[in-house]
Amino acid sequence: MTSDTPENNSLDPEDWDSFRAQAHTLLDACLDHLQHARDQPWQPVPQPVRDSYALPDTGTGTDTASLVAALRDTMLPYATGNTHPRFFGWVHGSGMAEGVLAEMVAATMNSNCGGRDHGMVYVERAVIDWTRRQMGFPDTASGVLVAGTSQATVIALGTARLRALGAGVRQTGNQDRRLIAYAGAGVHSATSKAIELLGIGNANLRLLPETGEGLDVEALRDQIARDRAQGGLPFALIGTAGSVNFGRYDNLNALADVAAAEQIWLHVDGAFGAWTRLADAPWRALSDGIGRADSIACDFHKWMYVPYDCGLVLIRNEAEHRAAFAARPSYLAPLGEGLAGGDPWYCDYGTDLSRGNRALKVWTAIRAHGAQNLGAAITANCRAAARMGALIEATPRLALAVPVVSNVVVFTADDTLDAAAQSDLNIYLAQKLQMTGEVVFSTTLADMPSGSGITCLRAAITNHRTAPDDIVRAIAAVADFRPSGPA
Numbered sequence: 001m002t003s004d005t006p007e008n009n010s011l012d013p014e015d016w017d018s019f020r021a022q023a024h025t026l027l028d029a030c031l032d033h034l035q036h037a038r039d040q041p042w043q044p045v046p047q048p049v050r051d052s053y054a055l056p057d058t059g060t061g062t063d064t065a066s067l068v069a070a071l072r073d074t075m076l077p078y079a080t081g082n083t084h085p086r087f088f089g090w091v092h093g094s095g096m097a098e099g100v101l102a103e104m105v106a107a108t109m110n111s112n113c114g115g116r117d118h119g120m121v122y123v124e125r126a127v128i129d130w131t132r133r134q135m136g137f138p139d140t141a142s143g144v145l146v147a148g149t150s151q152a153t154v155i156a157l158g159t160a161r162l163r164a165l166g167a168g169v170r171q172t173g174n175q176d177r178r179l180i181a182y183a184g185a186g187v188h189s190a191t192s193k194a195i196e197l198l199g200i201g202n203a204n205l206r207l208l209p210e211t212g213e214g215l216d217v218e219a220l221r222d223q224i225a226r227d228r229a230q231g232g233l234p235f236a237l238i239g240t241a242g243s244v245n246f247g248r249y250d251n252l253n254a255l256a257d258v259a260a261a262e263q264i265w266l267h268v269d270g271a272f273g274a275w276t277r278l279a280d281a282p283w284r285a286l287s288d289g290i291g292r293a294d295s296i297a298c299d300f301h302k303w304m305y306v307p308y309d310c311g312l313v314l315i316r317n318e319a320e321h322r323a324a325f326a327a328r329p330s331y332l333a334p335l336g337e338g339l340a341g342g343d344p345w346y347c348d349y350g351t352d353l354s355r356g357n358r359a360l361k362v363w364t365a366i367r368a369h370g371a372q373n374l375g376a377a378i379t380a381n382c383r384a385a386a387r388m389g390a391l392i393e394a395t396p397r398l399a400l401a402v403p404v405v406s407n408v409v410v411f412t413a414d415d416t417l418d419a420a421a422q423s424d425l426n427i428y429l430a431q432k433l434q435m436t437g438e439v440v441f442s443t444t445l446a447d448m449p450s451g452s453g454i455t456c457l458r459a460a461i462t463n464h465r466t467a468p469d470d471i472v473r474a475i476a477a478v479a480d481f482r483p484s485g486p487a
């Protein structure tokens with residue numbers, strides 16, 4: 001400590017009254033942003049704004065008024081744009097106003113949710129229990145909130161590996177056992193990454209052919225038999241509820257039958273599609289059978305509209321879950337009461353010791369809207385996708401690449417062109433429509449009846465702000481922005 005540094009060097013505001021006044025203006029700016037989300041599409045970040053983000057190496061910081069101005073004027077306008085009602089790219093949740101309240105309280109409390117005895121671990125338990133019931137898991141199941149489905153998949157498959165190799169895997173690693181996992185060809189890259197991280201190697205993730213009803217169960221049975229005959233150790237079957245490319249659903253009951261007969265772990269990647277559990281018919285049935293899985297990964301930050309980031313892994317067998325991840329050195333030893341009580345600690349269910357408060361924003365969303373209204377929003381998104389699909393089919397030269405199953409729509413802007421020209425046009429349109437702020441589609445590769453391997457436009461509707469007219473406007477924009485005449 002240098003001589004001119006006071007010993008009482010608190011970083012709290014010196015003048016709380018002025019800080020409070022500034023904070024109130026910022027809260028208003030945040031709420032204005034959401035209230036007028038329709039006027040706030042994504043926009044590129046101008047170079048001077050980017051330059052303004054650079055941080056000085058030295059100095060004593062800035063006053064609250066300048067700080068608040070920077071947050072309001074140089075940060076808020078340059079978001080990903082997924083709060084806008086015509087943002088349909090990738091699979092992005094649209095966030096909710098209650099999230100602002102929950103995050104404000106969570107930041108104030110600054111709880112460490114790795115464990116110990118305090119309110120937020122009970123809130124997390126309430127969130128896990130609620131989801132467990134929606135998914136049809138037993139009350140003995142365990143779970144932990146994580147950054148997203150990617151992390152949830154690592155935890156789920158890590159637990160599956162422990163079942164296959166025994167608790168000794170934590171000491172010895174995989175040794176020479178050739179673990180093999182199975183999934184449909186459309187499985188998300190998160191599964192491949194998890195397999196890699198667990199030292200299994202993605203060559204041991206068998207990608208099976210898919211039909212309209214998801215992965216081909218006959219091909220799966222045959223592949224498992226071949227792998228066993230060659231000394232492999234089939235350990236996990238990954239079912240997909242809502243594939244990221246086309247929104248397809250595996251037949252989870254059929255997969256559960258195979259997993260039971262073959263004695264292998266069934267994990268369901270339900271990042272967004274698991275939430276069809278809350279939707280009306282016919283969409284709810286897409287995730288039938290999910291409750292028979294050994295583990296489920298799902299996200300609150302996509303189709304539950306909760307602000308980023310928040311996913312969940314649910315594990316049917318708590319003992320296996322804990323056996324795979326529990327690690328409590330003496331400084332973390334549990335005590336009967338006091339702060340070190342509150343067992344179980346969430347650090348024993350995953351990779352993180354220190355953990356932020358992800359539970360409160362989920363709890364707030366569910367408390368604010370209830371399963372019924374959240375489900376109604378999900379159903380409305382499925383209806384919007386169906387409407388988008390119908391409009392595409394009714395518009396000259398637009399064509400669907402695959403049937404619309406739930407909330408994902410993949411299409412080409414002009415099926416009269418050759419394959420390369422269609423790809424070029426779709427890529428052009430995706431960028432043009434984003435740059436104008438009109439609508440955000442992303443792109444993906446699909447086989448069209450008119451030609452294979454076409455880069456198509458893709459919408460994943462997980463947006464509670466999307467009104468019926470937004471769908472009409474989005475498809476009209478695609479048609480209108482097409483260059484007229486031959487390409």
Ligand SMILES: *Cc1c(COP(=O)(O)O)cnc(C)c1O
Nearest residue numbers: 091148149150188190244271299
């Ligand atoms: C988004 C997604 C993932 C990855 O989840 P993150 O929350 O982004 O980590 C995995 N699977 C599917 C089907 C997804 O849509």
